[in-house]
Amino acid sequence: xxxxxxxxxxxxxxxxxxxxxxxxxxxxxxxxxxxxxxxxxxxxxxxxxxxxxxxxxxxxxxxxxxxxxxxxxxxxxxxxxxxxxxxxxxxxxxxxxxxxxxxxxxxxxxxxxxxxxxxxxxxxxxxxxxxxxxxxxxxxxxxxxxxxxxxxxxxxxxxxxxxxxxxxxxxxxxxxxxxxxxxxxxxxxxxxxxxxxxxxxxxxxxxxxxxxxxxxxxxxxxxxxxxxxxxxxxx
Amino acid sequence: xxxxxxxxxxxxxxxxxxxxxxxxxxxxxxxxxxxxxxxxxxxxxxxxxxxxxxxxxxxxxxxxxxxxxxxxxxxxxxxxxxxxxxxxxxxxxxxxxxxxxxxxxxxxxxxxxxxxxxxxxxxxxxxxxxxxxxxxxxxxxxxxxxxxxxxxxxxxxxxxxxxxxxxxxxxxxxxxxxxxxxxxxx
Numbered sequence: 084x085x086x087x088x089x090x091x092x093x094x095x096x097x098x099x100x101x102x103x104x105x106x107x108x109x110x111x112x113x114x115x116x117x118x119x120x121x122x123x124x125x126x127x128x129x130x131x132x133x134x135x136x137x138x139x140x141x142x143x144x145x146x147x148x149x150x151x152x153x154x155x156x157x158x159x160x161x162x163x164x165x166x167x168x169x170x171x172x173x174x175x176x177x178x179x180x181x182x183x184x185x186x187x188x189x190x191x192x193x194x195x196x197x198x199x200x201x202x203x204x205x206x207x208x209x210x211x212x213x214x215x216x217x218x219x220x221x222x223x224x225x226x227x228x229x230x231x232x233x234x235x236x237x238x239x240x241x242x243x244x245x246x247x248x249x250x251x252x253x254x255x256x257x258x259x260x261x262x263x264x265x266x267x268x269x270x271x272x273x274x275x276x277x278x279x280x281x282x283x284x285x286x287x288x289x290x291x292x293x294x295x296x297x298x299x300x301x302x303x304x305x306x307x308x309x310x311x312x313x314x315x316x317x318x
Numbered sequence: 319x320x321x322x323x324x325x326x327x328x329x330x331x332x333x334x335x336x337x338x339x340x341x342x343x344x345x346x347x348x349x350x351x352x353x354x355x356x357x358x359x360x361x362x363x364x365x366x367x368x369x370x371x372x373x374x375x376x377x378x379x380x381x382x383x384x385x386x387x388x389x390x391x392x393x394x395x396x397x398x399x400x401x402x403x404x405x406x407x408x409x410x411x412x413x414x415x416x417x418x419x420x421x422x423x424x425x426x427x428x429x430x431x432x433x434x435x436x437x438x439x440x441x442x443x444x445x446x447x448x449x450x451x452x453x454x455x456x457x458x459x460x461x462x463x464x465x466x467x468x469x470x471x472x473x474x475x476x477x478x479x480x481x482x483x484x485x486x487x488x489x490x491x492x493x494x495x496x497x498x499x500x501x502x503x504x
Contacts, residue, residue, distance in 0.1 A: 102491070102492070106470035107476065110412070139448055140467050149356040158341070
């Protein structure tokens with residue numbers, strides 16, 4: 084008999100996630116599976132399930148102190164340009180640190196530069212926001228001019244299979260988030276703000292980004308974790 | 319339990335700082351986790367210098383990918399153990415064919431000693447649940463699952479080591495995983 088006969092096809096698609104986590108797949112199968120992961124959130128969720136459940140087995144392994152020189156080698160490795168070069172410029176925190184964009188003032192200055200060079204139409208005094216996560220580093224810089232929203236993701240998680248959705252929360256009590264659309268990590272993009280929102284848009288409104296299923300939140304409200312947010316201020 | 323909950327949230331906070339490019343925070347993470355992860359590397363690779371290489375690689379990966387760690391999805395240690403096992407498995411696959419295929423000793427069948435961190439209530443509960451679910455499997459199949467986890471062995475290697483046809487081994491492992499899935503969800 085074939086060894087696949089007993090596998091329920093409905094489960095068969097998911098068993099590979101367990102096989103991957105368990106570690107029985109060959110090198111090529113592993114690569115192939117890893118290529119599917121970013122596009123298939125159901126598989127990624129299954130991997131997370133098994134990593135959480137099987138991972139506890141590792142607790143039975145006796146800890147062994149690594150030799151002292153290991154840390155200095157790690158330290159050297161993360162200082163080498165190689166460690167930085169593997170990420171693109173937009174995603175590279177080092178880039179943003181070097182250029183001091185961590186401060187909102189400088190971010191404002193760089194947006195002002197964009198206005199100056201004509202990337203942002205300067206018809207109205209633009210609003211600007213730096214969206215940061217709990218770590219405090221700027222994740223996304225956004226500017227609003229009229230109904231035009233320019234989003235520049237600085238450092239965003241890139242290997243998370245979930246979609247990244249941008250939300251606008253108008254100032255005032257009891258305001259619900261309005262979806263402005265999906266953004267891509269490492270890609271500056273222009274979004275249009277619906278006219279009814281543009282009319283009510285003032286400083287102190289908040290922009291936030293959340294992780295959502297592919298295609299965006301199914302409910303029209305954020306369903307996943309909010310990974311960064313920031314208030315709009317006048318530029 | 320509170321001690322470990324605190325430890326886990328401190329680790330998550332340190333990872334958030336690592337995501338912001340804080341090297342001192344990576345050092346904290348390293349001090350807190352390297353012995354455990356090195357133990358896992360040694361257990362899987364059974365070669366000290368390869369284990370050291372992989373451990374290094376793990377922390378460089380943590381440095382680069384800390385921003386993608388989502389505390390809402392996984393505990394810091396689960397995330398890091400997963401990175402470690404993946405790196406170790408990749409290293410095992412990269413080894414030239416004809417590596418050592420050690421027979422599975424009786425010692426491997428014996429349950430591992432109680433983990434030192436049993437006071438971690440939540441973790442302990444998960445371990446107990448997994449142990450209970452593994453017990454529901456047939457003994458040889460549970461042994462195969464554990465050998466796969468700890469040694470990162472392929473189906474072919476497991477079949478050779480346990481002296482059963484490849485198809486049988488695949489069938490054992492897949493059925494075991496489906497049973498485990500059902501049991502863990504109960």
